[in-house]
C-alpha cells in the first residue's frame with residue numbers, strides 16, 4: 001500500500017471518457033442512453049484506468065524477474081467487479097460524485113452489472129478471494145481460468161421446482177472490464193497419434209494432434225487494494241482456427257471442416273454445473289486440457305521472455321492446482337520439456353515435480369476425479385504414455401517401501417484396475433507435486449490420516465494445511481458499509497488490509513452504546529434484505545425476527561434437509577403445543593442444485609412447498625416465515641450476509657472441507673450454529689465456545705454411529721417431535737389434494753438410510769436452536785456475542801491464507817509498485 005502513489009483522479013477527463021464511450025463504443029447519446037448503457041460506458045472508462053496499470057505491472061522489470069504464482073482453476077466465481085474495483089482503486093467517493101454530476105446514482109448503476117458466475121460455489125469463490133489477496137499484498141500472480149460463454153445457470157422456481165436458464169453473463173455488448181489479448185493466443189491440439197522420430201541420433205516421441213483449436217486470452221484486472229498493482233485473471237476462450245482445415249475445405253470436404261469448427265466452439269461454451277461431483281464427460285476433459293495446455297504455454301512464454309533457462313522454472317514459477325481439475329498440466333509440462341525442448345525424463349521430472357503444488361478440496365468419494373484410461377488415450381495419446389511412465393517409476397518406489405505388498409501397489413497406483421481402467425487424478429497430483437494442502441486444520445488432518453496416509457509415509461514433508469479465507473474488502477468493506485463505518489470510527493481505517501486489527505473492537509463488546517450502534521446497523525441490513533424480499537418475492541418480513549440463514553450449494557452432505565426438519569418441528573409445535581413460545585424467526589435458504597441431482601431438486605421443492613403453507617397460515621400469527629431466495633450468487637450473498645443473525649453451518653462432520661460462507665457470516669456478526677466440521681472448528685477456537693453454538697456428532701462420533709450399524713428408524717421411533725415433524729411430509733399438508741409429493745425427502749431420511757445422519761443429529765440441533773432463541777431475548781447479550789464474532793475472526797482473511805501459501809509453499813516475495 002502506497003498512499004503517496006494514490007491515483008491522480010481527474011474528474012472532468014473521466015466524465016469525458018464516459019461520454020466518449022457512450023457514443024463511440026455503445027452508439028448512443030447522453031440524451032438517449034439507457035441506465036445499462038451508462039453503466040457500460042462507466043465500466044469501460046474505469047477499465048481504461050486499470051488496463052493502464054495492468055500493462056505497467058506486466059512490463060515492470062522487477063515483477064518480470066520475480067518469482068510468481070500461477071493459480072490454475074477451472075472456476076473463478078468473481079462476482080461483480082465494478083463496486084469492488086472502485087474500492088480497491090480508492091475511487092468510490094469520487095466516482096459517486098462524478099456520476100451524480102452526470103445525473104446518475106452509482107448504486108443504481110452498479111445494479112446493472114450481471115455477476116460473472118464463472119464458478120459453482122466455494123471452490124470458485126476461494127479462487128476469486130485469493131486473486132484479490134495476492135494483488136492486495138503485491139505478490140506476483142497470474143490467475144488462469146476459462147472464459148465460459150455461459151456461467152452457472154440462472155435459477156428460478158416454477159410451482160416450487162427449480163428451473164434452469166442459460167447465463168450469458170457478458171451480455172450482447174461484452175463485459176466492460178475485460179481486455180482481449182490476441183497477441184498471447186495459443187494453439188492447442190487434441191486426438192491424433194504419437195510418432196517416433198530420430199533427432200540428432202536420439203529417439204524422440206512426437207504427438208501429432210488430429211485437431212487443433214485456438215486459445216484466445218481475455219484479461220480481467222485484479223486491482224490491488226489501495227495500490228497501483230494490477231494482476232491479470234487470464235481466461236481462455238476456445239476458437240476455431242480460421243480458415244479451419246484448409247485442406248479438407250479445398251477437397252470439398254466442407255462438412256469435415258465445419259465439424260472442427262463446431263467442436264471448437266463447444267469447448268468453452270458452458271461451465272459444468274456440478275459442485276463436488278464429477279461426471280466424466282469427454283467435453284469436460286477437453287476443457288481441462290485446453291485450460292492446462294494454454295496456461296502452461298503462457299507460463300513458459302513469460303519465463304523464457306524474462307531471460308530464464310528452463311532449469312530455473314521452479315525457482316521462478318509455482319503452479320498451484322486448485323483441486324485436480326487442472327492435473328493434466330503435469331503430463332503436459334513433461335511432454336513439452338521432453339518432446340519439444342529435448343530434455344531427458346530425469347531433467348524434465350526434476351523441473352516439473354518442483355513446480356506444481358496441489359490443493360485438495362474434498363474427501364467425498366464421488367468428487368474424487370477419475371478418467372477412463374481409454375478416453376485419455378484417445379484424446380491425449382502422448383499424455384497417457386507419460387502418465388504410464390510416471391506411474392511405472394512411482395510403483396518402483398512403492399515396492400521399495402513396502403516390498404511384496406500388492407495391495408499397497410493397487411491402492412496407490414495412478415491406474416485403478418478393473419474392467420474399465422481409470423486414471424486417478426488425485427494420485428497423479430500428489431506424486432507430481434512438491435506440496436499438497438488441505439483447506440482447514442481438520443480437513444488437512446483427515447487428508448493425512450484417511451485419504452493419503454501412505455503418501456504421507458512416503459513423502460513426510462509434502463502434506464500441508466492452509467486454512468481458507470475470504471477477502472475482507474468484498475465481504476465486509478463493500479457489502480456492509482454501515483458496519484465498516486462503525487468499525488473505522490473505533491479503530492481507524494487500516495483493518496481492510498490488516499484484519500487482525502478487528503480485535504480492537506472486542507473491548508467495546510460490553511459497551512452498551514456500541515452494542516446499540518452495532519445492532520442498529522444489523523437492523524438496517526435486515527431492512528435492506530426485507531425490502532429486497534418484498535420487492536422481488538412479495539413476502540413481508542418483520543426485522544425484529546431472528547434472521548436464520550443457510551446459503552450454499554444444495555447438497556445432502558450440507559444438510560439443508562436437517563434445517564427443513566427444524567422448520568417442520570417449529571411449525572408442529574406452534575400448531576400443537578399451546579405452551580410453546582418462540583422469538584419470531586425467518587428461515588432463509590438460497591441454493592442451486594446441480595441440474596442432474598434429483599434428490600437435491602426434491603429438497604428445494606419441499607422447502608418451497610412448506611414455505612408457501614407456513615407463510616400464509618394464519619394460525620401461527622406470523623411467528624415463522626420461510627424464504628427460499630432464488631438464484632443464489634455472489635451479488636445476492638452480498639445482501640443476505642450482512643443481514644444474518646444466525647449462520648447455519650450444519651454439514652455432517654468430516655464432509656465439509658472448510659466452508660467459507662461460515663467465515664463471511666461470522667465476520668458480519670452472525671452467530672454460527674454448526675457442527676465440528678471444516679473451519680467451524682477453527683472459528684470456535686477464535687471466538688470461544690460461548691460465542692458459537694456447536695451441536696451434533698463430531699468426526700469420531702460419526703464413525704462410531706456408522707460402525708455400529710446406523711438405523712434412522714431407531715431415532716424416528718424414539719423421538720416424538722422428530723416423528724411428528726417428518727410425518728408432516730407424508731400427507732397433503734403442504735401439497736393440498738396431492739399427498740405424497742414430498743416423499744422423496746422423507747424416504748431418503750428413512751428407507752434411504754439417511755446417509756448424512758440428519759436424524760442422529762436432530763435432537764442436539766433442536767436444542768442448540770433453543771439456546772439461541774433464549775439468548776436472542778437478551779439483546780445485550782446477543783449483541784456482545786455478535787460483536788465478538790466480528791472482532792475475533794481476523795484469522796479468516798484470505799490475506800492470511802495467501803501469506804501461509806507464500807511462506808510455506810510458494811516461497812516468493814512481494815514487489816511493491
Ligand SMILES: *Cc1c(COP(=O)(O)O)cnc(C)c1O
Nearest residue numbers: 121122552633634637659660661
Ligand atoms: C461463499 C460462497 C459460497 C461458499 O459457501 P459455503 O457455505 O462455504 O459452501 C458459495 N457460493 C457463493 C455465491 C458464495 O459467495
